[in-house]
Amino acid sequence: MADRGESIESMEQLAVVWWAMVLDRDTDADVRDLPGIAVRWADCRFAFWNCLTLTDVDADTALVEQRLGQAADIMRAKKHPGFLWLFEDLLADEGRPRVRAAAERAGLAYAFPGTGMAGDLLPVPESSHPDLTFVRVTTDEQLRAYADLNSRAYGFPLEDGRDGLLGSALWKNQVHAYLGVRDGAAVTCAATVEAEGRLFVVLVATAPEWERRGYGEAVTRKALYEGAKATGLTRATLHATEAGAPVYPRIGFRPNSPIHFYALKE
Numbered sequence: 370m371a372d373r374g375e376s377i378e379s380m381e382q383l384a385v386v387w388w389a390m391v392l393d394r395d396t397d398a399d400v401r402d403l404p405g406i407a408v409r410w411a412d413c414r415f416a417f418w419n420c421l422t423l424t425d426v427d428a429d430t431a432l433v434e435q436r437l438g439q440a441a442d443i444m445r446a447k448k449h450p451g452f453l454w455l456f457e458d459l460l461a462d463e464g465r466p467r468v469r470a471a472a473e474r475a476g477l478a479y480a481f482p483g484t485g486m487a488g489d490l491l492p493v494p495e496s497s498h499p500d501l502t503f504v505r506v507t508t509d510e511q512l513r514a515y516a517d518l519n520s521r522a523y524g525f526p527l528e529d530g531r532d533g534l535l536g537s538a539l540w541k542n543q544v545h546a547y548l549g550v551r552d553g554a555a556v557t558c559a560a561t562v563e564a565e566g567r568l569f570v571v572l573v574a575t576a577p578e579w580e581r582r583g584y585g586e587a588v589t590r591k592a593l594y595e596g597a598k599a600t601g602l603t604r605a606t607l608h609a610t611e612a613g614a615p616v617y618p619r620i621g622f623r624p625n626s627p628i629h630f631y632a633l634k635e
Contacts, residue, residue, distance in 0.1 A: 372625065373426075373458065375485070375487055375623075375625040375626075376456055376458035376459055376485065376625050376626035377426060377459065378487060378567075378606065378625075379456060379485030379486075379487065379606065379608070379625050379626055379628075380422060380424060380456045380459060380485075380626075381565075382564055382565070382567060382569055382606045383407075383409075383420070383422055383454060383608065384402075384407040384409065384422065384424070385564045385565050385569075386562060386564045386569045386571065387409035387418070387420050388400055388409060389539065389562070390409075390411075390418055390539070390571075391409045391410065391411040391418055391420070393537055393538075393539040393540075394411040394413050394415075394418055394533065394537075395411050395412070395413065398410060398411045398412065399412065399447075402424075403439075405423060405424055405425040405428070405432070405436045405439075406421055406422070406423060406424060406436060406439060406440055406443070407421065407422050407424050408421055408443060409421070409422075410443075410447060410451060411533075412447050412448050412449050413449060413532045413533055414449055414526075414528060414529040414532035414533070415525070415529050415530055415532050415533025415534070416449070416450055416451050416452060416525065416529065417451075417452070417523075417533065417572075418451070418533050419447065419449055419450065419451020419452070420451055420452060420453075420454060421440045421443060421444065421451070421452075421453045421454070422453070422454040422455070422456070423436050423437075423440070423453075423455055423456070423459065424459075425459065426459050427459070427460070427461045428459070428460055428461060428464065429461045429463065429464055430461075430463060430464040430467050430471070433460060433464050433467075433468060433471060434471045434474070434475070437453075437468075437471055437472050437474075437475040437477060438475045440453050440475070440477075441453075441475040441476045441477055441633065444477075444633050445476075445633065450632060450633065451632070452480060452630045452631065452632055453472075453477060453630070453631040453632075454483075454608075454628055454629075454630060455468065455472075455628065455629045455630075455631065456485065456626040456627075456628055457626055457627040457628070457629060458625065458626035458627070459626065468629070469629075472631050473634075476633060476634050477631040477632065477633060477634065478631065478632055478633070478634045478635070479629065479630075479631055480630040480631055480632045481610065481611065481630050482610075482611050482627065482628065482629060482630070483608050483609055483610050483611065483614075483627070483628035483629075483630060484608070484609045484611075484614050484624050484625075484626070484627055484628060485606070485607075485608055485609075485624070485625045485626045485627075485628055486606065486607050486608070486609055486614075486617050486618075486622035486623060486624050486625060487567075487604065487605065487606040487607075487622065487623060487625060488604070488605060488620075488621045488622045488623050489603055489604050490593075490603075490604075490605055490620065490621030490622065491568060491593065491597040491602055491603045491604065491605055492594065492597040492598065492603075493590055493593050493594050493597065493620065493621070494590075494594070495591070495594045496587050496588070496590035496591040496594055497587070498549070498583060498584065498587035500551050500582065500584070501549040501550060501551055501556075501557070501584060501587055501588070502549075502550045502551075503547050503548070503549055503550070503588065503591045504547065504548045504550055504555075505545070505546065505547055505595070506540060506541060506544075506546035506547065506548060506558075506560075507541050508541070509535060509536065509541075511548060511555075512534050512535060512536075512537065512540055512541060512546075513531060513534075513535060514548055514555040514558075515534060515540075515546060515548060515555070515558045515560075515572070516530035516531045516533060516534040516535060517530060517531070518548075518555060518556075518557065518558045518574045518575070518576055519533075519534075519558070519572050519574040521574070521576055521577060522574035522575060522576070522577065523574065523610075540560070543562065543563075544560050544561070544562045544571070545560060545561045545562065545592050545595045545596040545599065546558065546559075546560035546572075546592070547559055547560065547588055547591050547592050547595070548588070549584050549587060549588040549591075551579070551584075555576075556575065556576045556579040556584060557574065557575040557576065557579065557584035557585055557587070557588045558572070558573070558574055558575075558588060559572070559573040559574075559585070559588040559589040559591070559592040560572055560573075560592050561592045561593055561595070561596035561605070562596070563596070563600050563602065564606070566602065566604065567602060567604045567605060567606045568593065568596045568597060568600060568602045568604070568605045568606075569605070569606050569607065570589060570592065570593065570605060570606070570607035571607070573585055573588070573589055573607075573613060585613065585616055586616045586619060586620065589616070589617075589620065590620060593605060593620070605622070607622065608628060609622075609624075
């Protein structure tokens, strides 16, 4: 098990960053801190911006089952689908083996795994890769390329990713978002954003045909380098998918809580 404090930090970083990301999409978005549940729901087509997470620490089986039922009810009331992010290390030990069955009873289906990570690793050296030129996202055209890379990497329709990012002043100004460009085409992307004294890495993606060439690591290092240079921060956090998880320890991140993503049953 990871340090409990780092697992709490991981959950709290999600709540902080998604507060800004969701309200950036829609100032009337559902952003609430309920007992045991943080709601960060833009109700847009980009499913990652439709998020709930459980916030109780050491919740027993009965309380987790109650929270899962409440979360499923909130999700059913929304127009667009999204995910419940469940940080395993926040649960009481006795509840962990039972959580998936409890989620099924609440009407939730397991979607995919992830891992929280953090490290006091900044500053990092400036990144380079012989195939890539790095370009900061400052225009709508570049933001569209960033959105499309995420849609392709995560299997979303292109319009879903664009609904999550296009037109965002936040992403073109406050987020340190970078494209890795090869032969004039964007093939990878990563971003960092300041979040309560940390630099949070968000929406790293590489075009499927260009994977396993070190592009994702290189562009993540670039976003970390530029974010740290701009903010002076020394600690960074992120939430990794299963595919991306092997990359980040090479940069200096340490895994903490496993994350389980759940969607409503179809």
